Structure formats: structure tokens, C-alpha cells
Amino acid sequence: xxxxxxxxxxxxxxxxxxxxxxxxxxxxxxxxxxxxxxxxxxxxxxxxxxxxxxxxxxxxxxxxxxxxxxxxxxxxxxxxxxxxxxxxxxxxxxxxxxxxxxxxxxxxxxx
Amino acid sequence: xxxxxxxxxxxxxxxxxxxxxxxxxxxxxxxxxxxxxxxxxxxxxxxxxxxxxxxxxxxxxxxxxxxxxxxxxxxxxxxxxxxxxxxxxxxxxxxxxxxxxxxxxxxxxxxxxx
Numbered sequence: 001x002x003x004x005x006x007x008x009x010x011x012x013x014x015x016x017x018x019x020x021x022x023x024x025x026x027x028x029x030x031x032x033x034x035x036x037x038x039x040x041x042x043x044x045x046x047x048x049x050x051x052x053x054x055x056x057x058x059x060x061x062x063x064x065x066x067x068x069x070x071x072x073x074x075x076x077x078x079x080x081x082x083x084x085x086x087x088x089x090x091x092x093x094x095x096x097x098x099x100x101x102x103x104x105x106x107x108x109x110x111x
Numbered sequence: 112x113x114x115x116x117x118x119x120x121x122x123x124x125x126x127x128x129x130x131x132x133x134x135x136x137x138x139x140x141x142x143x144x145x146x147x148x149x150x151x152x153x154x155x156x157x158x159x160x161x162x163x164x165x166x167x168x169x170x171x172x173x174x175x176x177x178x179x180x181x182x183x184x185x186x187x188x189x190x191x192x193x194x195x196x197x198x199x200x201x202x203x204x205x206x207x208x209x210x211x212x213x214x215x216x217x218x219x220x221x222x223x224x225x
Contacts, residue, residue, distance in 0.1 A: 004153070030210075033213070040218060044216070045215075090154075092209075092210035098210050100153075104154075
């Protein structure tokens, strides 16, 4: 069974701080997606990374796919209250072509 | 309406009730999904439909019964639920069923079983 563990589970920080969220597995994924889910809403796709070592930037958010395509990280620079939400990574199984969601990181950014 | 809509947004039901959740997508997608989101557990895929045909059923108890009358509509019929079935039920759609396709989620139905 493919599992995606995210850390930390919870993160509570002040506006302006930097943070990194990790998504780890022992399995290889053909691609990895990051979603953000705001309270009362469904998850919304932020980015998809496909190549090992790939780095993608979305304004203050930087996403990296591990060289071995088993892990990924999300770094947020100068966090804003609008970044508050549940961050979910989701990997596409290399052999299964199925999307597996991670355990989630709940981020709260205080003004 | 745009995107993926779900009704009702909140539902409280007794263990002996029968109710249905409705999902509608306005994106022209061919695949639709039901997920269960519980506290402290990863998002659990329940059912996958492709062009109205069920292509995946992830060992979901028979008290959950999906129905897909057309590619735009998806229902989840509920009967004799248990308190542990209380969760957020999310519907999603995508162009195809391959894992690499972006999934578009609805806002969910918050279900409480009393």
C-alpha cells in the first residue's frame, strides 16, 4: 500500500514567517500534486510536479519534487493569513496510475 | 453555476434514515469521484465513475450506494449509517480517470450521523 506522510500535521505561525511542509513516501510516484483546502471548501490544485528534482514557484510558494520522486516539499515565504488552510500532497502511483492523498498539513497564519 | 456543486452542504441523519447526496459538475468532464474526508485520516477514495460506468469501488460498505445517471450528475445514497460514517463527503470530477488528471472538487457535504 502506498502511503504519503506529511509533516508537520499542524503549523501555527505569525504573518511574515517562512515555513516548509514535507511530503514523504517509500514509493515512487510518476507525478505529485499539491492542493490547498480552505475551511468550508473542497481542495484546489496548486501545482503538479513531474520530473525528479523539479522546482516550481507560485508567487511566494515554492514546490520541489525529490530527485528519486519519493518525496516533495512546499516552502512558503513571508506567510500571509490568506495562506491559512489544509495543504494536501497527492502522488500518482508509478505502476498504478492512481492518485493517493497525503495525511495533510493544517496551517494557520495569524496577523 | 460553474465548477462542481454539492447539495446539501450539511446533513444530520439518524442511523435508520435514508438520504441522498447530490453532486453536479458543469465542466464537461468524463470522470466523477466520491471521497470521504475524516479528521486525522487521509482523503479516502470511495467510488470512481467514468462515462456513467463505475470503474472503482474501494471496499465501501453497502450502506453507501452510488448512482451516476449521466456524466454530469453523481449521487450517493445513504441508508442505515453508523456514527463513524460522520465525515465530509467530497465529490470531484476530472477530464479522465488517469491519476495525472487534475481533480476539481466540490465544497462537500458535512454529514453527521446521530
